Amino acid sequence: MKSWQVIQFEEGDPSGLHVQAIMLWESKEAFEKCYALGIKEVHQDLPNYTNGLPVRYVGKVLKTG
Numbered sequence: 778m779k780s781w782q783v784i785q786f787e788e789g790d791p792s793g794l795h796v797q798a799i800m801l802w803e804s805k806e807a808f809e810k811c812y813a814l815g816i817k818e819v820h821q822d823l824p825n826y827t828n829g830l831p832v833r834y835v836g837k838v839l840k841t842g
Contacts, residue, residue, distance in 0.1 A: 778800055778801070778802055778803075778807075778811070779801045779802060779803055780800075780801045781798065781799065781800045781801070782798070782799045783796060783797070783798050783799075784796065784797045784798075784799070795827070795829070796827075801838065805835065808835070
């Protein structure tokens with residue numbers, strides 16, 4: 778993983794989001810390898826932090842500033 782951010786949204790945000798994690802990986806393959814190794818443990822730990830279900834989006838960074 779190259780970098781990560783955790784964003785907390787205001788109560789009642791129109792997006793419906795509460796918290797968002799943004800992770801930047803070296804490659805899609807690096808992400809998929811790490812995801813496959815640890816996803817079971819991550820999912821088991823989620824109830825300690827939320828009663829919601831995670832939503833995963835995978836995209837390509839086109840440009841940063």
